[in-house]
Amino acid sequence: MFLIGIAGGSGSGKTTFAHKLQDQSLAPLSVLHMDSYYLPFDEIPESLRRGERKANFDHPRAFDWELLQNHISSLKHGNPIEVPNYDFTTSSRIDTTTTLQPQKVLLLEGIFAIFDRYIRDCFDVKVYLHVEADIRFTRRLHRDTQTRGRSVDSVTDQYYATVRPMYKEFLEPQKEYADIIVGEETDVASNILAAKINEFFYQEQIANNSNQVQENLQ
Numbered sequence: 001m002f003l004i005g006i007a008g009g010s011g012s013g014k015t016t017f018a019h020k021l022q023d024q025s026l027a028p029l030s031v032l033h034m035d036s037y038y039l040p041f042d043e044i045p046e047s048l049r050r051g052e053r054k055a056n057f058d059h060p061r062a063f064d065w066e067l068l069q070n071h072i073s074s075l076k077h078g079n080p081i082e083v084p085n086y087d088f089t090t091s092s093r094i095d096t097t098t099t100l101q102p103q104k105v106l107l108l109e110g111i112f113a114i115f116d117r118y119i120r121d122c123f124d125v126k127v128y129l130h131v132e133a134d135i136r137f138t139r140r141l142h143r144d145t146q147t148r149g150r151s152v153d154s155v156t157d158q159y160y161a162t163v164r165p166m167y168k169e170f171l172e173p174q175k176e177y178a179d180i181i182v183g184e185e186t187d188v189a190s191n192i193l194a195a196k197i198n199e200f201f202y203q204e205q206i207a208n209n210s211n212q213v214q215e216n217l218q
Contacts, residue, residue, distance in 0.1 A: 001076055002027070002105045002200045003122050004193070007113040007174050008129030009167045010058065011139035014109040017129060017186050021107060024194035027201035028103040032075075034110020036083050036098075037068045041091040050161065053091050057158075058166035060112055069118055075102045076122065089149040104204070105197055114177045115170065124200075125193065128178035133164070135184065 004021070006014050018031045039062055041053055048056040055062060064084075071081040082097035108119070114126045137159055144150040175181055182189040 001102065002124050002197060003072075003076070004105070004107045004125045004127065004197075005113040005120065005123040006107060006109040006127045006129065007111065007115070007171070007178070008131065009133075009136050009171050010111055010163060011136035011143070012129040012131040013139070013184075013186060014111075014113075014129055017127070017182070017190060018107045018109045020186065020190040021194050021197065024190065024198075025105060025201075026198045027105045029105040029107065029197070030075075030100055030103040031107045031109065032071070032083065032100060034063070034068070034108060034113055035088075036086050037064045037110075038062055038086050038091070039064050040093050054158075055091065056162040056166065057091075058111065058163050058171070060115060060170060063112060065116055069116070072106075072108070072119060072122055075100070075106055078102050088144075088147075104201055111171055112174070114174050120177055125180065125196065126178050127180045127182060127189075127193070128175045129182050129186070130175065131184055133167075 006018055008014050015033070022029050022031060038057060041049075041055060043064075044055045045061050048059050048062060050056065067084075071083070074081050080099055080101045083100050084093045085096050085098060086092075087094050108123075114120045114123065114128065120126065140159070140163070141152065141155050144155045145152060180189060180193070
């Protein structure tokens, strides 16, 4: 399995970048979204809570790292996983899950995709999307008001209270672990990385065919 981690601040275009790779990949490819691994609000440490159903969701301790580590390990060993479905309007997990099958290529995208050492060491390629703050904020504002039931005031308050300081403290330093740092123009980078994915798939196909020939000769 070829594993790629895609990190970056909220609104940096991680999901879009992952989908570009998915569209260009010749290999069977699955995308795992780190947002699915937020802890339910009641399990988030009290020190990160900011009132009723509000918390610092841009802190590493807001995530279920144990479950994410176990799921990546399961996929690497060829086993399907049940990905939690997270409800961002209530900050909780709903009862259903989504089955994700192991594929030749796995993309993990999320704000802390290359933060944890165990997960980071699993990746063949580590990507960090570096996008200016005003663009990230505008994208986040549009997303949260359109799809997550948030008001403009609440998004703005959260940005200045937690998103911005956590980006400086935890997210931006991930750049030192990245093999590739990508700016706002992602087409060239996605083309290069997709070519690397396709090369891996092509070489694997050659190896599999060679092994099959050897088995037939025995």
